[in-house]
Amino acid sequence: MFLHCGIACRRKSFWCYRLLSTYVSKTRYLFELKEDDDVCRKAQQTGAFYLFHNLAPLLQTSERQYLPPRLSLSQLERLLGKFGQDTQRIEDSVLIGCSEQHEAWFALDLGLNSSSSISASLQKTEMETELKGSFIELRKAVFQLNEKDTSLLFTARALLRWHDTHQFCSRSGQPTKKNMAGSKRVCPFNKIIYYPQVAPVVITLVSDGTRCLLVRQSSFPKGMYSALAGFCDIGESLEEAVRREVAEEVGLEVDKLQYSASQHWPFPNSSLMIACHATVKPGQTEVSP
Numbered sequence: 545m546f547l548h549c550g551i552a553c554r555r556k557s558f559w560c561y562r563l564l565s566t567y568v569s570k571t572r573y574l575f576e577l578k579e580d581d582d583v584c585r586k587a588q589q590t591g592a593f594y595l596f597h598n599l600a601p602l603l604q605t606s607e608r609q610y611l612p613p614r615l616s617l618s619q620l621e622r623l624l625g626k627f628g629q630d631t632q633r634i635e636d637s638v639l640i641g642c643s644e645q646h647e648a649w650f651a652l653d654l655g656l657n658s659s660s661s662i663s664a665s666l667q668k669t670e671m672e673t674e675l676k677g678s679f680i681e682l683r684k685a686v687f688q689l690n691e692k693d694t695s696l697l698f699t700a701r702a703l704l705r706w707h708d709t710h711q712f713c714s715r716s717g718q719p720t721k722k723n724m725a726g727s728k729r730v731c732p733f734n735k736i737i738y739y740p741q742v743a744p745v746v747i748t749l750v751s752d753g754t755r756c757l758l759v760r761q762s763s764f765p766k767g768m769y770s771a772l773a774g775f776c777d778i779g780e781s782l783e784e785a786v787r788r789e790v791a792e793e794v795g796l797e798v799d800k801l802q803y804s805a806s807q808h809w810p811f812p813n814s815s816l817m818i819a820c821h822a823t824v825k826p827g828q829t830e831v832s833p
């Protein structure tokens with residue numbers, strides 16, 4: 545019976561192994577990196593590092609496009625050495641993804657004051673010269689980056705900012721400690737675990753069937769319009785948030801709505817933008833901002 549089970553299981557695991565897609569294998573590896581500090585530390589040896597300075601990514605220009613250069617661990621250690629920094633600072637890096645071949649990708653901000661070493665912000669201009677690139681505000685660079693780099697740098701910015709602003713336990717007041725991957729912070733005093741926060745936001749294109757409604761905030765650059773957006777309140781469903789935001793901001797009542805797509809948005813804090821199409825009742829199209 546035992547033998548039979550053993551064979552069956554082995555067969556089963558053989559099939560499981562064979563059937564694992566590259567995507568599933570990558571996803572499980574990322575999960576392991578988040579859960580196991582030793583595996584993550586090992587992954588840094590063969591990984592690649594994206595650099596930031598005060599949340600602005602290091603970018604190089606190539607044919608009117610921006611490309612984020614990647615450094616190996618030894619290149620990063622050499623750089624830190626050159627600027628008189630302790631390699632301990634690498635502990636501040638956060639995991640942002642990995643390749644299909646399991647090369648792990650990390651992001652490190654050299655401009656923010658480090659939490660794991662006493663070193664302060666590194667000089668921006670000197671670093672730009674050394675690295676043959678510029679630290680450019682992500683919001684300004686976004687239209688000259690490809691989709692894959694945008695997504696990685698958005699994740700990196702959001703995670704780096706979250707760690708920078710969540711260094712203390714809100715109950716004990718003690719410094720919290722980040723795990724290697726940066727997927728959480730723990731208070732060593734009372735063991736509370738803090739996970740990176742994402743605020744759900746609805747963004748809705750309202751239409752009366754023939755026209756759609758675009759709006760602008762006074763803070764927008766001249767000529768910029770967008771669909772209606774707003775943060776979800778605690779206790780609300782997605783549908784309730786859309787109805788409330790539309791009523792609050794333009795005084796219209798939503799009749800029907802449909803989910804369309806979603807996107808992570810790291811400005812100013814991490815939010816999940818959930819996009820919907822909404823229609824108002826016929827004849828009820830008087831806008832009151």
Ligand SMILES: NC(=O)C1=CN([C@@H]2O[C@H](COP(=O)(O)OP(=O)(O)OC[C@H]3O[C@@H](n4cnc5c(N)ncnc54)[C@H](O)[C@@H]3O)[C@@H](O)[C@H]2O)C=CC1
Nearest residue numbers: 743745747770771772773774775776809811812813815817
């Ligand atoms: N991708 C796009 O085209 C657009 C993106 N957005 C983004 O959508 C988000 C929400 O848009 P708004 O019209 O500003 O929201 P909103 O209409 O909910 O108004 C903002 C106000 O909501 C309150 N608020 C409630 N929860 C909040 C939270 N978790 N974080 C910050 N403020 C909170 C604050 O009082 C704040 O002043 C922003 O992050 C903005 O960057 C907004 C418009 C266009």
Ligand SMILES: [Mg+2]
Nearest residue numbers: 772773774793
């Ligand atoms: Mg709004």
